[in-house]
Amino acid sequence: MKKLIENVAIVLMLIFLATSVAGFILDRPVLVSYAYSESMTPTIDKGDLFFINPLSKAGDVGDIIIFHRRDGWTVHRIYAITEEGYITKGDNNVATDQQDGVYPPVTEKDVIGKVIVIGGHPLVIRGGGDFIENLRSKMNNVYIVGALIIIGTVLTFSGGKKNKKHRKKSKRFFKVPMKTVYAAVSVLIIAGFLFVTMASWGTLAFTYSSTLAGGQKEGWYLPGTTFEKNLSVENHAVYPFYYFIEPKSERVRLLSEDTFEIPGDGSHSVLLAVSVPGDTRIYREEIEVHSYPAILPSGTIRWAYNIDPYLPLLLYSIELAAIMMVFYYLAGIGEGEIVRIRVRRRSILSKITGDGLL
Template sequence: MKILSKVFNSVLILLIVSTLLAAVGSAITKEPVLLTVIRSDSMVPVWERGDMVVIRNVNEKDPVAIGDIVFFTTDKGSLADKGWIAHRIIAGEAEKGYVTQGDANKQTDQDSAASGLIPRDKIVAKALTIGQTPLVIPKVGYFSLWMEKYQGNPYLLPVFAIILAILIGIGELKQGKKRKKKSKGLELQLIYMIGGLVIAVILGGSMLASSQHIKLVYEVSETGNGALMGSAVGILQVGDVITQPLSELRNDGFIPSIGVITTDDRQIKVSHDKLFLSKGQFIEATYTLDAKQPGKYDTSIRVGVFYPFLPSSIIYFLAEKSYWLALTVISIIPGIPLMLYPFFDTKMRRQMVRVFRKRSRKLRASLPF
């Protein structure tokens, strides 16, 4: 029974960590990463709604073939607003596009006007298979689907993180009263570590979802101005100065937040580089572009919204170095007490030292030299 319990706990921890990594990776890349949850029954009996599928990401040079189950988006038809679609390729080629169909559907996506031909660059992943069988974890994605219903609720993620911390604390108090013998392993220490990591990932995902990455393409010319395809600014003449809307910063939650706007383009000045957003506050940020140096520019502007776990000046300093540095530091702060607690608790610290010494001796004894 103890072996089964350890196996179950190990699998559960692996699944939680994998799901968190997949969620963070998807938030960063805006594509499914590692694992993805199925939202429809269009591929029955291969998988069903609520199943979680293991995927392999592909780039434009990786081959896809007829029979592959691929993950793609489309700009045409009824599937255009459905996000990432997982259907099987049944015909087509990279140059002209692919014909796709759900195994449970009677028509192809193209015959049913659900989509046009799928361009190769719209395919970002394939279902990972053993032989011809996709790797599927049944029904574990229902929690994610349930969470999606409430993802617009600004109270959900912070409250969930607080509840998780409280549950871990209660569990430790109960175990502390019952525990008479010293544990031989590091299960409790791992619970603290993973609990702190989960809180960090939840809060980081919440802040990431509220932030924006704005691309600004423009050109500065010495001879004149004009239009530039795909650019809201176009071609400016040296000496031109324009001001345009950049982003709307809104705090719909009950926790105050700090907005930070950063860019490496020295020709651009933003109306607010850092600001405090109280509950219900709304601010419309603008940018001013002072065209001084001729050339073509592909500028990145990061609009970050962070929880106020650090002073705004420090958050802005970190964000100027790297948005991801600021996000990581601020996300991990609430989880640090849980992750460090095993090192401050005398019994757990001594237990870790004993375990590491024992395993170190075994490792040295197994070496042939």
């Protein structure tokens, strides 16, 4: 039982590492991320690594959340809660993010998780983000992918060969073939890739006021008029991404293309035309954004997206599964023994749990 618990812990650790590494490469916070600025100092200093609970998105005043806004990912504290969403503020900032009207309140669907807090203090690794940032600046994506392949190969093939003396004793054990373990690892890799991709989906949002005092202040417009709005879509990842944008309101229409590709560390400007309603009040408009790694032809992704936004994920799964299968045959992965569970036990419980060894 002790060994079984250890094996489960190892698998969970591998899943954590795989999703975290993928998140850093694609610049999509999943389970761990780091602070890019000093806005949360001294709670989370610039360059500090912090851990994320992606299952907790509904926040309360005082919670530290990770959310997406049009200029990237942000980790700030919930300062207040309104009907429109969360009012957020960095611990080191004087004003809230929404005070000048540049950023709208944060909705729950913009939140990807909350910072894990233990004993009233966030779980951080001081300076951990600086190390990762330096590593990313010195290694391009080809080297990173190559390193991951080498590490995965070493982990996959380690323990495959046994000496003859050990093979004689292994007759009392149930053997799990190498191909079974490889299949399980492949499924975890594909699932992690899809999870990171979906974590990047979100919305671009902005607010404006329909008022009879339109024009007297930025963001104030006369009822019944139309104004143009520029939004910037940024890709902070090292890989190029395809982006698909779609206004969620009939009041907003696109004046530029709704599909485009952004290279790594690049940006793209989106021009909108907004029709101001006749009712005088504050309005919030949202632009839905779906992004996909550029590892398939753009025409294929566009065709699949027009059918359903989740269909490109299926195509990615097929492509990755094919790559895993080709690697399986080229590497000549055989029937090496990985997990051994004793067959002869005195109790039924022992037969079920066994003492699997890695």
